[in-house]
Amino acid sequence: MTASSHHRPLAMANVPHWDFTTDVAIVGFGATGACAAIEAAEAGAAVMLFERSSGSGGASALSGGEIYIGGGTDAQLAAGFADTVEDFTAYLKLAGGPCVDTAKCEVYGREALAHYQWLKDQGVPYRGNYLPGKVIEPTDDSTLIWSGSEAASPFRQQARPAPRGHVIRHHGWGGGRPLVDILERRVRDLGVDIHVDARVVALIVDDDRVAGLVVRIDNQHRFVRARRGVVLATGGFVFNQAMRARYCPDSFRINSPIGDRDDGIGIELGQSVGGDAIHMDQFFTTCPWTIPAEQAHGVFVNTVGQRFINEDCYHGRVSRCAIDQPGGKVYLLLDSAHFTQPFELAGISIAGTGETWEEVEAELEMPAGTLSATMAFYNRHAHEGRDPLFDKQQPTLVPLDQAPFVALELNFATSYFSFFTLGGLKTSAAAEVLDRGGTPIPGLFAAGRCTSGLPAWGHGYSSGLSLADCTFFGRKAGHNAAQ
Amino acid sequence: MTASSHHRPLAMANVPHWDFTTDVAIVGFGATGACAAIEAAEAGAAVMLFERSSGSGGASALSGGEIYIGGGTDAQLAAGFADTVEDFTAYLKLAGGPCVDTAKCEVYGREALAHYQWLKDQGVPYRGNYLPGKVIEPTDDSTLIWSGSEAASPFRQQARPAPRGHVIRHHGWGGGRPLVDILERRVRDLGVDIHVDARVVALIVDDDRVAGLVVRIDNQHRFVRARRGVVLATGGFVFNQAMRARYCPDSFRINSPIGDRDDGIGIELGQSVGGDAIHMDQFFTTCPWTIPAEQAHGVFVNTVGQRFINEDCYHGRVSRCAIDQPGGKVYLLLDSAHFTQPFELAGISIAGTGETWEEVEAELEMPAGTLSATMAFYNRHAHEGRDPLFDKQQPTLVPLDQAPFVALELNFATSYFSFFTLGGLKTSAAAEVLDRGGTPIPGLFAAGRCTSGLPAWGHGYSSGLSLADCTFFGRKAGHNAAQ
Numbered sequence: 031m032t033a034s035s036h037h038r039p040l041a042m043a044n045v046p047h048w049d050f051t052t053d054v055a056i057v058g059f060g061a062t063g064a065c066a067a068i069e070a071a072e073a074g075a076a077v078m079l080f081e082r083s084s085g086s087g088g089a090s091a092l093s094g095g096e097i098y099i100g101g102g103t104d105a106q107l108a109a110g111f112a113d114t115v116e117d118f119t120a121y122l123k124l125a126g127g128p129c130v131d132t133a134k135c136e137v138y139g140r141e142a143l144a145h146y147q148w149l150k151d152q153g154v155p156y157r158g159n160y161l162p163g164k165v166i167e168p169t170d171d172s173t174l175i176w177s178g179s180e181a182a183s184p185f186r187q188q189a190r191p192a193p194r195g196h197v198i199r200h201h202g203w204g205g206g207r208p209l210v211d212i213l214e215r216r217v218r219d220l221g222v223d224i225h226v227d228a229r230v231v232a233l234i235v236d237d238d239r240v241a242g243l244v245v246r247i248d249n250q251h252r253f254v255r256a257r258r259g260v261v262l263a264t265g266g267f268v269f270n271q272a273m274r275a276r277y278c279p280d281s282f283r284i285n286s287p288i289g290d291r292d293d294g295i296g297i298e299l300g301q302s303v304g305g306d307a308i309h310m311d312q313f314f315t316t317c318p319w320t321i322p323a324e325q326a327h328g329v330f331v332n333t334v335g336q337r338f339i340n341e342d343c344y345h346g347r348v349s350r351c352a353i354d355q356p357g358g359k360v361y362l363l364l365d366s367a368h369f370t371q372p373f374e375l376a377g378i379s380i381a382g383t384g385e386t387w388e389e390v391e392a393e394l395e396m397p398a399g400t401l402s403a404t405m406a407f408y409n410r411h412a413h414e415g416r417d418p419l420f421d422k423q424q425p426t427l428v429p430l431d432q433a434p435f436v437a438l439e440l441n442f443a444t445s446y447f448s449f450f451t452l453g454g455l456k457t458s459a460a461a462e463v464l465d466r467g468g469t470p471i472p473g474l475f476a477a478g479r480c481t482s483g484l485p486a487w488g489h490g491y492s493s494g495l496s497l498a499d500c501t502f503f504g505r506k507a508g509h510n511a512a513q
Numbered sequence: 514m515t516a517s518s519h520h521r522p523l524a525m526a527n528v529p530h531w532d533f534t535t536d537v538a539i540v541g542f543g544a545t546g547a548c549a550a551i552e553a554a555e556a557g558a559a560v561m562l563f564e565r566s567s568g569s570g571g572a573s574a575l576s577g578g579e580i581y582i583g584g585g586t587d588a589q590l591a592a593g594f595a596d597t598v599e600d601f602t603a604y605l606k607l608a609g610g611p612c613v614d615t616a617k618c619e620v621y622g623r624e625a626l627a628h629y630q631w632l633k634d635q636g637v638p639y640r641g642n643y644l645p646g647k648v649i650e651p652t653d654d655s656t657l658i659w660s661g662s663e664a665a666s667p668f669r670q671q672a673r674p675a676p677r678g679h680v681i682r683h684h685g686w687g688g689g690r691p692l693v694d695i696l697e698r699r700v701r702d703l704g705v706d707i708h709v710d711a712r713v714v715a716l717i718v719d720d721d722r723v724a725g726l727v728v729r730i731d732n733q734h735r736f737v738r739a740r741r742g743v744v745l746a747t748g749g750f751v752f753n754q755a756m757r758a759r760y761c762p763d764s765f766r767i768n769s770p771i772g773d774r775d776d777g778i779g780i781e782l783g784q785s786v787g788g789d790a791i792h793m794d795q796f797f798t799t800c801p802w803t804i805p806a807e808q809a810h811g812v813f814v815n816t817v818g819q820r821f822i823n824e825d826c827y828h829g830r831v832s833r834c835a836i837d838q839p840g841g842k843v844y845l846l847l848d849s850a851h852f853t854q855p856f857e858l859a860g861i862s863i864a865g866t867g868e869t870w871e872e873v874e875a876e877l878e879m880p881a882g883t884l885s886a887t888m889a890f891y892n893r894h895a896h897e898g899r900d901p902l903f904d905k906q907q908p909t910l911v912p913l914d915q916a917p918f919v920a921l922e923l924n925f926a927t928s929y930f931s932f933f934t935l936g937g938l939k940t941s942a943a944a945e946v947l948d949r950g951g952t953p954i955p956g957l958f959a960a961g962r963c964t965s966g967l968p969a970w971g972h973g974y975s976s977g978l979s980l981a982d983c984t985f986f987g988r989k990a991g992h993n994a995a996q
Contacts, residue, residue, distance in 0.1 A: 309760070399890055
């Protein structure tokens with residue numbers, strides 16, 4: 031097997047020469063790669079970092095910079111939330127659903143508070159305050175927000191709710207960029223040898239051990255020896271149409287991928303040496319329907335007028351369940367007391383209006399007695415403060431009975447359903463890449479969205495889970511690769 | 514990489530000696546392996562076949578022996594169904610849903626009539642008659658049955674419906690066993706060297722070419738050289754709990770796997786040499802709720818009293834959609850005009866009864882105005898001969914208004930939801946195993962349920978699709994491996 035590629039490793043015997051030699055070689059300079067580099071360098075290893083783009087960032091820099099942390103942080107305690115490791119860990123497991131990696135939930139559950147301190151020690155600032163309400167990202171520099179389905183059924187019954195989204199101190203959206211900038215500064219201070227515009231081509235193997243990388247720099251192959259380990263931190267495969275078609279075809283219902291050239295290369299590199307890729311059908315999606323906040327009081331129905339979810343759970347969970355509905359769209363129903371113009375970016379349009387729900391129903395060309403019956407039932411119980419179908423809670427649960435009424439259309443094809451993939455390499459809680467038999471592949475580590483991690487299940491995603499996974503297991507990967 | 518396993522191939526240089534040398538080595542003696550062996554032998558190759566069990570059969574022998582064939586067979590034409598290659602191919606593509614392999618649909622669409630003749634030439638008998646109605650398997654020796662969702666929405670609008678399930682002439686259920694027996698006879702007549710109780714352990718590779726097998730026979734490793742090719746025909750992974758957990762966790766909602774030790778070995782062998790495994794989350798399931806036939810008139814609701822499907826589509830499609838519903842069970846609603854005792858094997862129980870649908874609703878502890886409203890809406894339109902929600906068609910569409918009423922419970926955990934996996938190796942329409950870059954792996958072929966084939970999508974399954982795939986692409990695998 032002499033023709034190496036990201037599908038086939040290069041045997042060390044066939045390496046013509048070494049261009050670089052290091053202890054730990056890291057692929058990808060998002061939050062995962064940065065955290066791996068910091069830990070590897072702090073463990074005393076010589077570290078090289080290769081990034082395909084011209085600078086740090088990756089998908090991390092496109093995020094809100096929010097990290098899911100619980101168990102009783104300073105911000106939680108100051109706001110009166112006595113979160114425990116047990117409740118936090120229980121929620122992490124629920125969020126993983128049928129795809130859960132219990133070991134990862136447990137280790138992160140135990141170590142999240144220390145991880146939060148570590149982030150602060152790297153210079154990540156947190157104001158420490160709590161911002162109530164249902165927000166996607168704070169527009170001020172607040173820290174603690176409700177960022178998941180903690181207070182909603184069926185989660186609230188199984189883990190005592192607490193807000194756990196911790197956002198970097200930063201005014202406005204897009205805290206991911208300053209988060210990566212701070213991590214990058216640490217990486218540079220630690221003397222990590224950073225190569226940008228460096229695209230990894232293949233792994234190099236020495237018998238059954240991963241021993242280096244082939245990297246394309248300045249249009250030439252460079253051979254990198256990694257004496258201790260290689261860390262894959264390359265993100266998911268949302269920009270690889272062929273991989274999506276093969277592994278995650280349901281993602282083609284929606285059209286707004288988020289990422290920075292996330293083409294699945296790390297997953298394929300891991301597979302090239304026998305790594306297992308799991309839960310490859312899973313993806314996160316959300317359409318920002320809870321902006322403006324008044325709209326969070328809306329009721330969703332599918333194209334046959336049925337509700338399908340308690341709308342007080344995480345906006346991404348609602349969105350992911352929406353994508354499962356037949357007919358290519360769902361409707362968000364609001365009355366005049368709760369309607370404001372939808373967030374323009376969301377691509378949500380007004381599909382029908384009326385003085386009664388019957389008129390809205392007719393305008394949507396739904397059979398009489400579908401949507402209107404759903405809303406009559408909903409309103410009757412909302413007046414009593416309950417939702418017998420899906421257990422939506424107050425204060426989100428309100429009657430929608432102030433005419434005129436409106437149906438907003440969230441169209442899977444044309445509305446902004448942002449998404450990224452969640453499936454990837456199976457790794458241990460120590461960030462070792464595992465083969466299909468569950469055995470670590472010597473010398474190979476991975477973290478972040480090229481792995482299946484804490485955010486394993488699209489229907490259970492909560493904001494901050496991916497960055498928690500990236501930063502925490504990125505650290506494990508770097509630390510363990512340096513041993 | 515000297516320690517070979519089904520996760521790691523053995524390099525030819527490390528083969529201590531050859532116990533056997535052949536042209537084509539086939540792994541698995543179900544319908545797929547048998548068809549591969551026949552074609553390989555007829556192409557003039559020396560053929561060895563290795564089966565882990567003590568005889569032929571596999572999951573094929575547990576099936577109904579029904580093969581999905583269209584385009585205008587003798588049985589179709591005799592019964593007045595002018596099926597065309599275009600409609601047949603269109604239906605195959607719809608059945609593949611988001612996971613469809615268009616090339617496979619097209620080649621099978623074109624060649625299915627010739628395949629049918631080939632089956633007859635092997636000695637597979639068909640009576641040639643048509644059995645109307647909605648049957649899972651004929652209890653007499655009839656040939657042609659409706660075995661999918663052809664006449665149901667949304668399929669009927671996109672491909673002109675025709676029955677396409679062709680069942681081997683055989684009295685009663687279980688035509689799979691005589692089908693395999695007939696194929697086995699051909700295999701033996703052609704002089705194929707058959708080894709049973711022979712468990713494959715690893716592939717042998719010569720540079721990038723698959724060149725043989727390591728097989729465990731009589732508790733010893735045997736090294737098999739395959740000069741022309743290896744065919745994997747080992748079935749799916751329904752009996753491999755670890756693989757299900759990693760790739761298909763939703764299958765744990767149900768508990769009645771069908772297969773014969775289908776442990777995914779062929780998929781893992783293919784992956785061990787770089788083969789791509791796709792759509793691994795997909796599975797077929799069905800609970801035999803259409804037996805007795807009167808019950809096919811029932812209406813399904815989920816635990817919040819909503820319908821979710823046109824119940825006139827294929828029983829397996831209804832069952833698969835049922836598994837997607839929240840709450841661990843669904844209810845099949847019937848009135849006294851259509852109720853008969855459920856098929857005992859199905860594990861379907863009576864969950865509620867009443868003189869009105871309101872009483873049934875109350876007995877199921879559903880909120881007032883849920884199930885009863887659903888049934889009032891359904892009955893009102895059924896009297897008009899239409900189903901405005903899901904487009905269920907007559908004659909299945911009937912009002913259910915003859916008291917008393919009953920709700921049967923199909924419980925995901927305790928009812929008989931039989932299932933098998935559909936994900937597997939990605940193969941070309943020539944049955945070559947493809948790597949992740951889409952390039953054939955020299956010397957390696959596969960077919961049947963260790964591949965993702967015609968029955969790619971659980972929600973689109975139709976009876977006979979898997980055996981069509983097994984027999985047709987099994988033949989391709991054997992023929993092409995022999996070249």
